[in-house]
Amino acid sequence: MDAPLLQVEGLTTHLFTDAGTVRAVEGVSLTIGRGEAVALVGESGCGKSMTALSLMRLVRPPGRILGGRVEFEGRNLLDLREEEMRRLRGGDIAMIFQDPMTFLNPLMRVGDQIAEAVRLHQGLDSRAAWRAALAALELVRIPAPDSVIEYYPHQLSGGMRQRVLIAMAISSRPSLLIADEPTTALDVTVQAQIMELLGDIRRELGSAMLLITHDLGLVAEYCDRIYVMYAGQIVEEADVGPLFASPQHPYTRALLKSTLGPDARVDAFESISGQPPDLARPPAGCRFHPRCPEALARCAHDEPPVIRPAAGRQARCWLLAQDAA
Numbered sequence: 001m002d003a004p005l006l007q008v009e010g011l012t013t014h015l016f017t018d019a020g021t022v023r024a025v026e027g028v029s030l031t032i033g034r035g036e037a038v039a040l041v042g043e044s045g046c047g048k049s050m051t052a053l054s055l056m057r058l059v060r061p062p063g064r065i066l067g068g069r070v071e072f073e074g075r076n077l078l079d080l081r082e083e084e085m086r087r088l089r090g091g092d093i094a095m096i097f098q099d100p101m102t103f104l105n106p107l108m109r110v111g112d113q114i115a116e117a118v119r120l121h122q123g124l125d126s127r128a129a130w131r132a133a134l135a136a137l138e139l140v141r142i143p144a145p146d147s148v149i150e151y152y153p154h155q156l157s158g159g160m161r162q163r164v165l166i167a168m169a170i171s172s173r174p175s176l177l178i179a180d181e182p183t184t185a186l187d188v189t190v191q192a193q194i195m196e197l198l199g200d201i202r203r204e205l206g207s208a209m210l211l212i213t214h215d216l217g218l219v220a221e222y223c224d225r226i227y228v229m230y231a232g233q234i235v236e237e238a239d240v241g242p243l244f245a246s247p248q249h250p251y252t253r254a255l256l257k258s259t260l261g262p263d264a265r266v267d268a269f270e271s272i273s274g275q276p277p278d279l280a281r282p283p284a285g286c287r288f289h290p291r292c293p294e295a296l297a298r299c300a301h302d303e304p305p306v307i308r309p310a311a312g313r314q315a316r317c318w319l320l321a322q323d324a325a
C-alpha cells in the first residue's frame with residue numbers, strides 16, 4: 001500500500017495562558033491519502049483550528065506544539081528548518097481560511113499578491129508571474145479576470161475575495177489543501193459555489209483536502225472520510241457513508257441529530273445541550289461525559305479506550321468497549 005500523503009501521530013499542542021494551560025490538541029492522529037477529501041468536524045472551541053495551525057507549524061505563543069509527528073510525503077514537518085517549512089507552506093501545502101481579509105494585503109492589487117505568491121514558489125519572472133496570476137483567476141472563475149487583477153481587495157465582495165485567496169492557494173498546484181471553515185462567513189448560495197469550485201479544482205489538480213467545518217451537510221456532499229473532534233481529541237473516524245448510517249460515538253449521534261433532524265438549524269450544534277468544556281479544565285474520564293445522554297458510571301473517571309470496530313473506523317467510547325467485551 002502507498003504511504004499516505006499526510007500522517008499525523010499523537011499531535012499535542014497546548015496554550016500556556018495566564019488562566020492556565022489550555023489543552024487544545026491532545027494526541028491527535030489522522031491520515032490523508034493522495035487526492036482524498038477528509039473532514040475534521042466538531043463544535044467551535046474543540047481544537048480544529050489549532051490542529052490545522054499545528055500541522056502547518058503556524059502556532060504562535062502562548063501556544064506551543066509539545067509532541068507528535070506530522071509526516072508529509074515521508075518527512076516529519078516538525079523536524080524541518082523554518083526555511084524549508086516556509087517553502088512548503090503556500091507551495092505543496094496550501095491553506096484557505098474563513099476570513100480572506102486577514103490574509104489579503106489591503107494595500108496591494110489582487111494581481112500583485114497572487115503574482116508574488118507565484119514568484120516565491122515557482123521562481124518565475126514578474127511578467128510570467130502576472131500571467132500565472134491571471135490564469136489562476138480564470139481557474140477560480142472570477143468574471144472579467146483581466147479587470148479584477150487590477151483591483152484592491154476592498155473592491156471585491158466576500159465571495160470574490162475568497163476566490164482570490166483560493167487562486168493564491170492553488171497557484172502552486174498543492175498536493176494538500178487545508179481549508180479551515182472556508183465558507184462560514186459567506187451566504188448559502190456563495191458557499192455552495194465556493195465548495196463546487198474547490199471540488200472542481202481538486203479534480204483538476206488531484207489535490208487532497210482537509211476540510212475543517214462545523215457543517216455536516218458540507219461534509220456529506222464534499223468529503224470521503226471524516227474525523228470528529230471533541231475537546232481536543234479525535235472521538236470518531238469513519239468513511240462518510242458509514243458515519244452517517246451508523247455513528248458509533250454518542251457525540252457524533254448528537255451532531256447528526258441536530259443537523260439532520262426535523263428542526264435542524266443553520267448552526268448544526270445548537271440543539272446539543274451544554275457546551276464543550278473549558279480546555280484549561282477538561283473533565284476527567286471521557287471529556288464528553290457531562291453532556292452524554294448515554295454515559296456510564298465509569299465514564300466520569302476512566303479515560304475511554306479507542307475501539308476499532310472495523311477497518312477505517314474508530315471511536316473513543318466506553319459503550320463500545322462494553323459491546324466488544
Ligand SMILES: Nc1ncnc2c1ncn2[C@@H]1O[C@H](COP(=O)(O)OP(=O)(O)O)[C@@H](O)[C@H]1O
Nearest residue numbers: 015017022024043044045046047048049050279
Ligand atoms: N490565542 C489563544 N489563547 C488562549 N486560548 C486559545 C487561543 N487560541 C485558541 N484558544 C483555545 O484553544 C481551544 C481550541 O481553539 P480552536 O482550535 O480555535 O477551536 P475550533 O477551531 O475548533 O473552534 C479553545 O478552547 C480556544 O479557546
Ligand SMILES: [Mg+2]
Nearest residue numbers: 048049050180
Ligand atoms: Mg476554528
